[in-house]
Amino acid sequence: MTSPTPNTSRDRYMVLNAFTMATVSHLNYGLWRHPADQTHRYKDVDYWVDLAKLLDREGFDCLFIADALGQIDVYGNSPAPALKHGIQSPLIDPLMLVSAMAAATKSLGFGITLSTTYEHPYQLARKLTTLDHLTKGRMGWNVVTSQQESAARNLGLERQIPHDERYERADEFMDVVYKLWMNSWENDAVIRDQSPAGSGNWVYTDPGKVHPIHHDGKYFRVPDAHVSEPSPQRVPVILQAGASARGIDFAARHAEVIFVVGADAAGTKANVRKIREEAEKLGRDPASLKFISAAAVVVGETEAEALEKFRDYKTWYDPIGSIIHYSSMTGVDFSQTPTDNVVTYRQTEASQSVLSQFDPAKSGRSWTLAEATSPKEGFGRARTFVGDAKAVADQIESWLEASETDGINLIQIVNPDSYLDFARLVLPELRSRGRIRPQAAGTLRQNLFPGLASGIPATSHPSRCCPNS
Ligand SMILES: Cc1cc2nc3c(=O)[nH]c(=O)nc-3n(C[C@H](O)[C@H](O)[C@H](O)COP(=O)(O)O)c2cc1C
DSSP, X not given: OOOOSOOOOOOSSOEEEEEEESBSOSSSTTXXXXXXXXXXXXXXXXXXXXXXXXXXXXXXXXXXEEOOSSOOOOGGGSSHHHHHHTSSOSBOOGGGGHHHHHHTXXXXXXXXXXXXXXXXXXXXXXXXXXXXXXXXXXXXXXXXXXXXXXXXXXXXXXXXXXXXXXXXXXXXXXXXXXXXXXXXXXXXXXXXXXXXXXXXXXXXXXGGGBOOOOEEOSXXXXXXXXXXXXXXXXXXXXXXXXXXXHHHHHHHHHOSEEXXXXXXXXXXXXXXXXXXXXXXXXXXXGGGOEEEEEEEEEEESSHHHHHHHHHHHHHHOOHHHHHHHHHHHHTOOOTTSOTTSBOOOOOOSSOSHHHHTTOHHHHSSOOBHHHHHSOTTSBTTBEEEEEXXXXXXXXXXXXXXXXXXXXXXXXXXXXXXXXXXXXIIIHHHHHHTTOSOSSOOSSHHHHHSTTOSSSSOOTTSGGGSSTTO
Protein backbone atom coordinates (compact mmCIF):
# COMPACT_ATOMS: atom_id res chain seq x y z
CA MET A 1 0.00 0.00 0.00
CA THR A 2 1.17 3.53 -0.60
CA SER A 3 2.35 5.80 2.16
CA PRO A 4 -0.17 8.40 3.35
CA THR A 5 2.72 10.76 4.14
CA PRO A 6 2.82 13.71 1.75
CA ASN A 7 6.14 14.25 0.08
CA THR A 8 7.68 17.36 1.53
CA SER A 9 11.21 17.16 0.24
CA ARG A 10 10.78 18.47 -3.30
CA ASP A 11 12.72 21.50 -4.47
CA ARG A 12 11.26 24.42 -6.32
CA TYR A 13 13.79 23.88 -9.12
CA MET A 14 12.64 21.11 -11.39
CA VAL A 15 14.96 18.51 -12.91
CA LEU A 16 15.13 19.13 -16.63
CA ASN A 17 16.60 16.39 -18.79
CA ALA A 18 16.48 15.79 -22.50
CA PHE A 19 15.79 12.14 -23.27
CA THR A 20 16.96 10.47 -26.43
CA MET A 21 18.71 7.46 -27.88
CA ALA A 22 21.54 7.05 -30.39
CA THR A 23 19.19 5.84 -33.08
CA VAL A 24 16.69 7.07 -35.67
CA SER A 25 13.65 6.96 -33.45
CA HIS A 26 13.38 6.56 -29.73
CA LEU A 27 9.86 7.10 -28.36
CA ASN A 28 8.79 9.28 -31.31
CA TYR A 29 7.80 6.32 -33.45
CA GLY A 30 7.57 7.17 -37.14
CA LEU A 31 8.58 10.81 -36.76
CA TRP A 32 11.89 10.13 -38.50
CA ARG A 33 9.82 10.54 -41.69
CA HIS A 34 8.82 14.11 -40.75
CA PRO A 35 10.47 16.61 -43.13
CA ALA A 36 11.89 18.70 -40.23
CA ASP A 37 13.35 15.79 -38.29
CA GLN A 38 17.14 15.46 -38.22
CA THR A 39 17.43 12.25 -36.22
CA HIS A 40 18.81 10.29 -39.17
CA ARG A 41 22.01 12.29 -38.51
CA TYR A 42 22.54 10.31 -35.29
CA LYS A 43 25.82 8.94 -36.70
CA ASP A 44 27.23 12.43 -37.23
CA VAL A 45 29.26 13.77 -34.31
CA ASP A 46 28.17 17.34 -35.18
CA TYR A 47 24.56 16.34 -34.61
CA TRP A 48 25.41 15.36 -31.01
CA VAL A 49 27.68 18.33 -30.39
CA ASP A 50 25.02 20.75 -31.68
CA LEU A 51 22.35 19.13 -29.51
CA ALA A 52 24.60 19.21 -26.43
CA LYS A 53 25.48 22.89 -27.02
CA LEU A 54 21.81 23.79 -27.34
CA LEU A 55 20.88 21.97 -24.11
CA ASP A 56 23.89 23.40 -22.26
CA ARG A 57 23.16 26.96 -23.35
CA GLU A 58 19.52 26.64 -22.30
CA GLY A 59 20.30 25.28 -18.83
CA PHE A 60 19.14 21.64 -19.14
CA ASP A 61 20.52 19.50 -16.33
CA CYS A 62 21.30 16.39 -18.26
CA LEU A 63 21.15 14.62 -21.60
CA PHE A 64 19.79 11.17 -20.76
CA ILE A 65 20.52 8.56 -23.43
CA ALA A 66 18.71 5.22 -23.40
CA ASP A 67 20.33 2.15 -24.88
CA ALA A 68 19.71 -1.47 -25.80
CA LEU A 69 22.11 -4.31 -26.53
CA GLY A 70 20.27 -6.47 -29.00
CA GLN A 71 17.81 -6.27 -31.83
CA ILE A 72 14.15 -5.51 -31.16
CA ASP A 73 12.65 -8.85 -32.18
CA VAL A 74 9.77 -9.92 -29.92
CA TYR A 75 6.98 -8.55 -32.16
CA GLY A 76 6.27 -11.28 -34.72
CA ASN A 77 9.28 -13.13 -33.31
CA SER A 78 11.51 -11.33 -35.80
CA PRO A 79 13.76 -8.26 -36.07
CA ALA A 80 12.21 -7.39 -39.45
CA PRO A 81 9.35 -5.16 -38.19
CA ALA A 82 11.70 -3.05 -36.02
CA LEU A 83 14.19 -2.71 -38.88
CA LYS A 84 11.48 -1.67 -41.33
CA HIS A 85 9.84 0.79 -38.91
CA GLY A 86 13.16 2.17 -37.64
CA ILE A 87 12.33 1.25 -34.05
CA GLN A 88 15.48 1.74 -32.03
CA SER A 89 17.45 0.34 -34.91
CA PRO A 90 19.97 0.89 -36.29
CA LEU A 91 21.64 1.88 -33.03
CA ILE A 92 25.13 3.04 -32.00
CA ASP A 93 26.93 3.11 -28.64
CA PRO A 94 25.98 6.24 -26.63
CA LEU A 95 29.02 6.15 -24.34
CA MET A 96 31.28 6.98 -27.29
CA LEU A 97 29.45 10.27 -27.83
CA VAL A 98 30.19 11.81 -24.47
CA SER A 99 33.76 13.10 -24.90
CA ALA A 100 32.90 15.12 -27.98
CA MET A 101 29.82 16.62 -26.32
CA ALA A 102 31.72 17.32 -23.09
CA ALA A 103 34.43 19.24 -24.94
CA ALA A 104 31.80 21.58 -26.39
CA THR A 105 29.80 22.21 -23.19
CA LYS A 106 30.25 23.56 -19.66
CA SER A 107 27.54 22.29 -17.33
CA LEU A 108 25.30 19.81 -19.14
CA GLY A 109 25.32 16.38 -17.49
CA PHE A 110 25.30 13.07 -19.37
CA GLY A 111 23.16 10.17 -18.15
CA ILE A 112 24.24 7.13 -20.12
CA THR A 113 22.63 3.69 -19.99
CA LEU A 114 24.83 0.71 -19.18
CA SER A 115 23.76 -2.78 -18.18
CA THR A 116 24.82 -4.61 -15.03
CA THR A 117 23.91 -7.87 -16.77
CA TYR A 118 26.35 -7.57 -19.66
CA GLU A 119 29.14 -5.28 -18.44
CA HIS A 120 31.86 -6.29 -15.99
CA PRO A 121 32.11 -4.02 -12.93
CA TYR A 122 35.88 -3.60 -13.14
CA GLN A 123 35.70 -2.38 -16.74
CA LEU A 124 32.57 -0.31 -16.25
CA ALA A 125 34.13 1.45 -13.25
CA ARG A 126 37.08 2.54 -15.39
CA LYS A 127 34.90 3.71 -18.30
CA LEU A 128 32.74 5.88 -16.06
CA THR A 129 35.65 7.20 -14.03
CA THR A 130 37.32 8.20 -17.30
CA LEU A 131 34.27 10.10 -18.48
CA ASP A 132 33.69 11.68 -15.11
CA HIS A 133 37.24 13.07 -15.37
CA LEU A 134 36.78 14.20 -18.96
CA THR A 135 33.44 15.88 -18.21
CA LYS A 136 34.77 17.41 -14.96
CA GLY A 137 32.14 15.62 -12.90
CA ARG A 138 29.14 15.62 -15.17
CA MET A 139 28.51 11.88 -15.56
CA GLY A 140 25.39 9.95 -14.66
CA TRP A 141 24.80 6.23 -15.14
CA ASN A 142 21.36 4.87 -15.98
CA VAL A 143 21.70 1.46 -14.34
CA VAL A 144 19.69 -1.16 -16.21
CA THR A 145 19.46 -4.89 -15.81
CA SER A 146 18.31 -5.22 -19.48
CA GLN A 147 15.33 -7.14 -20.75
CA GLN A 148 15.99 -8.50 -24.22
CA GLU A 149 16.55 -12.17 -25.02
CA SER A 150 18.37 -10.97 -28.13
CA ALA A 151 21.05 -9.33 -25.96
CA ALA A 152 21.51 -12.52 -23.93
CA ARG A 153 21.75 -14.67 -27.06
CA ASN A 154 24.40 -12.52 -28.68
CA LEU A 155 26.44 -11.92 -25.57
CA GLY A 156 27.16 -15.54 -24.85
CA LEU A 157 24.20 -16.74 -22.84
CA GLU A 158 21.77 -19.49 -23.72
CA ARG A 159 18.90 -17.30 -22.47
CA GLN A 160 18.35 -14.30 -20.21
CA ILE A 161 19.26 -14.56 -16.56
CA PRO A 162 15.84 -14.62 -14.81
CA HIS A 163 14.36 -11.20 -13.96
CA ASP A 164 14.89 -11.20 -10.17
CA GLU A 165 18.29 -12.81 -10.40
CA ARG A 166 19.41 -10.02 -12.74
CA TYR A 167 18.66 -7.61 -9.89
CA GLU A 168 20.49 -9.81 -7.39
CA ARG A 169 23.51 -9.72 -9.67
CA ALA A 170 23.04 -5.95 -10.09
CA ASP A 171 23.15 -5.47 -6.30
CA GLU A 172 26.49 -7.22 -6.14
CA PHE A 173 27.67 -5.29 -9.21
CA MET A 174 26.94 -2.05 -7.37
CA ASP A 175 28.76 -3.29 -4.31
CA VAL A 176 31.87 -3.90 -6.44
CA VAL A 177 31.82 -0.56 -8.24
CA TYR A 178 31.18 1.35 -5.00
CA LYS A 179 34.24 -0.31 -3.48
CA LEU A 180 36.33 0.57 -6.53
CA TRP A 181 35.09 4.15 -6.71
CA MET A 182 34.88 5.00 -3.01
CA ASN A 183 37.18 2.73 -1.04
CA SER A 184 40.15 1.95 -3.12
CA TRP A 185 41.90 5.30 -3.61
CA GLU A 186 42.26 7.74 -0.72
CA ASN A 187 41.73 11.41 -1.55
CA ASP A 188 45.41 12.27 -1.17
CA ALA A 189 46.83 9.14 -2.82
CA VAL A 190 48.13 11.06 -5.83
CA ILE A 191 51.02 13.24 -4.63
CA ARG A 192 52.89 14.03 -7.86
CA ASP A 193 55.96 15.18 -5.98
CA GLN A 194 58.35 16.27 -8.73
CA SER A 195 61.42 16.53 -6.56
CA PRO A 196 64.56 16.77 -8.66
CA ALA A 197 66.24 13.63 -9.90
CA GLY A 198 68.57 12.23 -7.28
CA SER A 199 66.65 13.61 -4.28
CA GLY A 200 64.93 10.26 -3.83
CA ASN A 201 61.68 11.91 -2.64
CA TRP A 202 59.77 11.95 -5.88
CA VAL A 203 56.55 10.01 -6.00
CA TYR A 204 53.52 10.04 -8.23
CA THR A 205 51.06 7.96 -6.19
CA ASP A 206 51.55 6.89 -2.57
CA PRO A 207 51.17 3.09 -2.80
CA GLY A 208 50.04 2.98 0.84
CA LYS A 209 46.94 4.96 -0.08
CA VAL A 210 45.66 2.67 -2.82
CA HIS A 211 43.80 -0.30 -1.39
CA PRO A 212 42.79 -3.60 -2.94
CA ILE A 213 39.07 -4.20 -2.52
CA HIS A 214 39.23 -8.00 -1.99
CA HIS A 215 35.78 -8.59 -3.42
CA ASP A 216 34.88 -12.26 -3.61
CA GLY A 217 31.14 -12.69 -4.13
CA LYS A 218 28.59 -14.91 -5.81
CA TYR A 219 28.92 -13.29 -9.25
CA PHE A 220 32.19 -11.33 -9.23
CA ARG A 221 35.72 -11.72 -7.99
CA VAL A 222 37.65 -8.45 -8.02
CA PRO A 223 40.63 -8.59 -5.70
CA ASP A 224 42.63 -5.49 -6.67
CA ALA A 225 42.32 -1.72 -6.47
CA HIS A 226 40.62 0.50 -9.04
CA VAL A 227 43.00 1.19 -11.92
CA SER A 228 41.96 4.86 -12.21
CA GLU A 229 42.39 7.65 -9.72
CA PRO A 230 39.19 9.16 -8.27
CA SER A 231 37.16 11.48 -10.48
CA PRO A 232 35.32 14.64 -9.32
CA GLN A 233 32.14 12.78 -8.35
CA ARG A 234 33.87 9.44 -7.67
CA VAL A 235 30.48 7.76 -8.27
CA PRO A 236 28.51 8.95 -11.32
CA VAL A 237 24.98 10.07 -10.45
CA ILE A 238 22.98 6.84 -10.23
CA LEU A 239 19.87 6.90 -12.42
CA GLN A 240 17.47 3.95 -12.59
CA ALA A 241 14.16 3.01 -14.23
CA GLY A 242 12.91 -0.49 -13.41
CA ALA A 243 9.84 -0.50 -11.18
CA SER A 244 8.82 -4.12 -10.58
CA ALA A 245 8.85 -5.18 -6.91
CA ARG A 246 12.52 -6.11 -7.28
CA GLY A 247 13.19 -2.96 -9.31
CA ILE A 248 11.70 -0.79 -6.56
CA ASP A 249 13.92 -2.45 -4.00
CA PHE A 250 16.95 -1.76 -6.21
CA ALA A 251 15.91 1.86 -6.81
CA ALA A 252 15.31 2.47 -3.11
CA ARG A 253 18.74 1.10 -2.31
CA HIS A 254 20.88 2.70 -5.01
CA ALA A 255 19.18 5.27 -7.23
CA GLU A 256 19.53 9.02 -6.84
CA VAL A 257 17.36 9.92 -9.83
CA ILE A 258 14.51 7.51 -10.54
CA PHE A 259 12.86 7.45 -13.93
CA VAL A 260 9.44 6.47 -12.71
CA VAL A 261 6.54 5.02 -14.67
CA GLY A 262 2.78 4.93 -14.04
CA ALA A 263 -0.32 4.71 -16.18
CA ASP A 264 -1.39 8.15 -14.92
CA ALA A 265 -0.54 10.69 -12.22
CA ALA A 266 -2.02 8.53 -9.45
CA GLY A 267 -0.13 5.42 -10.59
CA THR A 268 3.10 7.40 -10.88
CA LYS A 269 2.60 8.93 -7.44
CA ALA A 270 2.02 5.48 -5.93
CA ASN A 271 5.37 4.31 -7.33
CA VAL A 272 7.12 7.47 -6.11
CA ARG A 273 5.76 7.03 -2.59
CA LYS A 274 6.59 3.34 -2.51
CA ILE A 275 10.23 3.97 -3.51
CA ARG A 276 10.58 6.89 -1.06
CA GLU A 277 9.15 4.79 1.73
CA GLU A 278 11.50 1.87 0.98
CA ALA A 279 14.48 4.23 0.74
CA GLU A 280 13.66 5.76 4.11
CA LYS A 281 13.41 2.29 5.65
CA LEU A 282 16.93 1.67 4.36
CA GLY A 283 18.11 4.80 6.16
CA ARG A 284 18.45 7.02 3.11
CA ASP A 285 17.76 10.73 3.29
CA PRO A 286 14.55 11.33 1.26
CA ALA A 287 16.01 14.58 -0.05
CA SER A 288 18.75 12.59 -1.78
CA LEU A 289 16.28 11.00 -4.24
CA LYS A 290 14.61 12.68 -7.21
CA PHE A 291 11.88 11.36 -9.49
CA ILE A 292 11.40 12.15 -13.15
CA SER A 293 9.08 10.87 -15.86
CA ALA A 294 9.03 11.06 -19.65
CA ALA A 295 7.23 14.04 -21.17
CA ALA A 296 6.67 15.41 -24.64
CA VAL A 297 5.87 19.05 -25.32
CA VAL A 298 4.20 20.60 -28.36
CA VAL A 299 4.24 24.35 -27.92
CA GLY A 300 3.34 27.27 -30.19
CA GLU A 301 3.12 31.06 -29.96
CA THR A 302 -0.62 30.52 -29.65
CA GLU A 303 -2.78 27.59 -28.68
CA ALA A 304 -4.00 27.33 -32.28
CA GLU A 305 -0.42 27.07 -33.56
CA ALA A 306 0.39 24.37 -31.01
CA LEU A 307 -2.72 22.39 -31.89
CA GLU A 308 -1.89 22.58 -35.58
CA LYS A 309 1.66 21.36 -34.89
CA PHE A 310 0.28 18.53 -32.75
CA ARG A 311 -2.10 17.53 -35.56
CA ASP A 312 0.77 17.55 -38.06
CA TYR A 313 3.05 15.48 -35.81
CA LYS A 314 0.27 12.99 -35.22
CA THR A 315 -0.11 12.34 -38.94
CA TRP A 316 3.49 11.01 -38.96
CA TYR A 317 3.14 8.98 -35.77
CA ASP A 318 3.54 5.19 -36.18
CA PRO A 319 1.27 3.26 -33.75
CA ILE A 320 2.58 -0.12 -34.94
CA GLY A 321 6.10 1.11 -34.12
CA SER A 322 4.97 1.81 -30.59
CA ILE A 323 3.61 -1.74 -30.24
CA ILE A 324 6.84 -3.19 -31.68
CA HIS A 325 8.78 -1.36 -28.97
CA TYR A 326 6.26 -2.26 -26.27
CA SER A 327 6.56 -5.94 -27.21
CA SER A 328 10.31 -5.75 -26.82
CA MET A 329 10.17 -4.05 -23.42
CA THR A 330 7.51 -6.37 -22.01
CA GLY A 331 8.68 -9.59 -23.67
CA VAL A 332 5.13 -10.18 -24.98
CA ASP A 333 4.50 -10.58 -28.71
CA PHE A 334 1.55 -8.28 -29.39
CA SER A 335 1.67 -8.76 -33.18
CA GLN A 336 -1.54 -10.80 -33.20
CA THR A 337 -3.36 -8.84 -30.48
CA PRO A 338 -6.24 -6.62 -31.65
CA THR A 339 -5.51 -3.09 -30.51
CA ASP A 340 -8.86 -2.84 -28.70
CA ASN A 341 -8.01 -5.84 -26.50
CA VAL A 342 -7.49 -5.01 -22.85
CA VAL A 343 -3.86 -5.26 -21.68
CA THR A 344 -3.55 -7.86 -18.95
CA TYR A 345 -0.53 -8.40 -16.76
CA ARG A 346 1.51 -11.54 -17.23
CA GLN A 347 4.82 -12.33 -15.70
CA THR A 348 7.72 -12.40 -18.14
CA GLU A 349 11.49 -12.30 -17.81
CA ALA A 350 11.57 -8.88 -19.52
CA SER A 351 10.47 -5.60 -17.90
CA GLN A 352 7.62 -6.29 -15.51
CA SER A 353 6.88 -2.69 -14.58
CA VAL A 354 6.19 -1.58 -18.15
CA LEU A 355 3.31 -4.07 -18.32
CA SER A 356 2.09 -3.95 -14.73
CA GLN A 357 1.52 -0.18 -14.83
CA PHE A 358 -1.55 -0.92 -17.02
CA ASP A 359 -2.77 -3.75 -14.81
CA PRO A 360 -6.31 -2.77 -13.66
CA ALA A 361 -5.40 -4.00 -10.18
CA LYS A 362 -2.72 -1.32 -10.07
CA SER A 363 -4.17 1.52 -12.10
CA GLY A 364 -7.85 1.19 -11.15
CA ARG A 365 -9.13 0.87 -14.73
CA SER A 366 -8.50 -1.27 -17.77
CA TRP A 367 -6.46 -0.13 -20.80
CA THR A 368 -6.69 -1.36 -24.35
CA LEU A 369 -3.47 -2.07 -26.21
CA ALA A 370 -4.07 1.10 -28.27
CA GLU A 371 -4.63 3.22 -25.15
CA ALA A 372 -1.50 1.83 -23.49
CA THR A 373 0.80 2.28 -26.46
CA SER A 374 -0.66 5.21 -28.41
CA PRO A 375 -2.93 7.36 -26.29
CA LYS A 376 -4.84 9.87 -28.45
CA GLU A 377 -3.67 12.78 -26.36
CA GLY A 378 0.01 11.94 -26.50
CA PHE A 379 3.10 10.51 -28.12
CA GLY A 380 3.88 6.93 -27.26
CA ARG A 381 3.90 6.40 -23.54
CA ALA A 382 5.18 9.90 -22.69
CA ARG A 383 2.90 12.44 -21.01
CA THR A 384 2.26 15.11 -23.66
CA PHE A 385 1.71 18.78 -22.88
CA VAL A 386 0.25 20.90 -25.69
CA GLY A 387 -0.53 24.60 -25.86
CA ASP A 388 1.06 28.03 -25.71
CA ALA A 389 3.96 28.64 -23.31
CA LYS A 390 1.79 29.49 -20.33
CA ALA A 391 -0.53 26.52 -20.83
CA VAL A 392 2.39 24.10 -21.17
CA ALA A 393 4.09 25.48 -18.05
CA ASP A 394 0.76 25.14 -16.18
CA GLN A 395 0.41 21.54 -17.34
CA ILE A 396 3.98 20.69 -16.34
CA GLU A 397 3.51 22.20 -12.89
CA SER A 398 0.17 20.40 -12.40
CA TRP A 399 1.77 17.11 -13.47
CA LEU A 400 4.69 17.53 -11.05
CA GLU A 401 2.24 18.27 -8.23
CA ALA A 402 -0.16 15.44 -9.00
CA SER A 403 2.50 12.80 -9.57
CA GLU A 404 4.82 14.07 -6.79
CA THR A 405 7.72 13.96 -9.23
CA ASP A 406 10.61 16.42 -9.39
CA GLY A 407 11.10 16.88 -13.08
CA ILE A 408 10.87 15.58 -16.61
CA ASN A 409 12.80 13.67 -19.22
CA LEU A 410 11.82 15.69 -22.28
CA ILE A 411 11.55 13.43 -25.30
CA GLN A 412 11.98 14.69 -28.82
CA ILE A 413 9.10 14.48 -31.24
CA VAL A 414 11.06 16.18 -34.00
CA ASN A 415 14.75 16.83 -33.39
CA PRO A 416 15.97 19.54 -32.84
CA ASP A 417 12.68 21.48 -33.14
CA SER A 418 11.17 19.94 -29.99
CA TYR A 419 14.10 21.20 -27.92
CA LEU A 420 14.34 24.54 -29.74
CA ASP A 421 10.62 25.24 -29.26
CA PHE A 422 10.80 24.27 -25.61
CA ALA A 423 13.83 26.51 -25.06
CA ARG A 424 12.36 29.48 -26.91
CA LEU A 425 8.85 29.41 -25.47
CA VAL A 426 8.47 27.24 -22.35
CA LEU A 427 11.79 27.83 -20.60
CA PRO A 428 11.32 31.62 -20.18
CA GLU A 429 7.90 30.93 -18.66
CA LEU A 430 9.25 28.24 -16.29
CA ARG A 431 12.16 30.54 -15.42
CA SER A 432 9.80 33.37 -14.54
CA ARG A 433 8.06 30.95 -12.16
CA GLY A 434 11.37 30.12 -10.44
CA ARG A 435 11.32 26.52 -11.67
CA ILE A 436 14.70 26.45 -13.43
CA ARG A 437 17.96 26.65 -11.52
CA PRO A 438 19.61 29.99 -12.39
CA GLN A 439 23.10 28.64 -12.89
CA ALA A 440 25.11 25.44 -12.71
CA ALA A 441 26.60 24.65 -9.30
CA GLY A 442 29.46 22.38 -10.32
CA THR A 443 29.13 18.66 -10.78
CA LEU A 444 25.98 17.01 -12.11
CA ARG A 445 25.17 15.77 -8.60
CA GLN A 446 25.48 19.27 -7.15
CA ASN A 447 23.23 20.63 -9.90
CA LEU A 448 20.58 18.05 -9.16
CA PHE A 449 20.93 18.26 -5.39
CA PRO A 450 21.73 21.88 -4.58
CA GLY A 451 23.44 22.26 -1.23
CA LEU A 452 25.72 19.24 -1.47
CA ALA A 453 29.16 20.33 -0.33
CA SER A 454 31.00 18.07 -2.73
CA GLY A 455 30.33 16.03 -5.84
CA ILE A 456 30.24 12.68 -4.08
CA PRO A 457 26.99 10.98 -3.05
CA ALA A 458 25.05 11.97 0.09
CA THR A 459 26.24 10.35 3.30
CA SER A 460 23.20 8.06 3.46
CA HIS A 461 23.93 6.55 0.02
CA PRO A 462 25.18 2.93 0.13
CA SER A 463 28.40 3.89 -1.69
CA ARG A 464 29.34 5.76 1.51
CA CYS A 465 29.02 2.70 3.69
CA CYS A 466 32.63 1.72 3.98
CA PRO A 467 36.09 2.84 5.01
CA ASN A 468 37.75 5.67 3.04
CA SER A 469 34.41 7.14 2.01
C1 LIG B 1 11.00 4.14 -18.25
C2 LIG B 1 11.98 3.03 -18.47
C3 LIG B 1 13.13 3.26 -19.23
C4 LIG B 1 14.05 2.23 -19.45
N1 LIG B 1 15.15 2.44 -20.23
C5 LIG B 1 15.96 1.38 -20.52
C6 LIG B 1 17.06 1.52 -21.40
O1 LIG B 1 17.35 2.57 -21.94
N2 LIG B 1 17.81 0.42 -21.65
C7 LIG B 1 17.55 -0.80 -21.08
O2 LIG B 1 18.28 -1.75 -21.33
N3 LIG B 1 16.54 -0.94 -20.22
C8 LIG B 1 15.74 0.11 -19.95
N4 LIG B 1 14.71 -0.07 -19.09
C9 LIG B 1 14.59 -1.37 -18.42
C10 LIG B 1 14.85 -1.29 -16.93
O3 LIG B 1 15.98 -0.58 -16.62
C11 LIG B 1 14.86 -2.65 -16.27
O4 LIG B 1 16.07 -3.30 -16.53
C12 LIG B 1 13.71 -3.46 -16.76
O5 LIG B 1 12.59 -2.62 -16.80
C13 LIG B 1 13.40 -4.65 -15.86
O6 LIG B 1 13.03 -4.23 -14.62
P1 LIG B 1 11.54 -4.00 -14.08
O7 LIG B 1 10.78 -5.24 -14.33
O8 LIG B 1 11.83 -3.73 -12.64
O9 LIG B 1 10.96 -2.83 -14.78
C14 LIG B 1 13.80 0.96 -18.86
C15 LIG B 1 12.66 0.75 -18.08
C16 LIG B 1 11.76 1.76 -17.88
C17 LIG B 1 10.57 1.47 -17.01
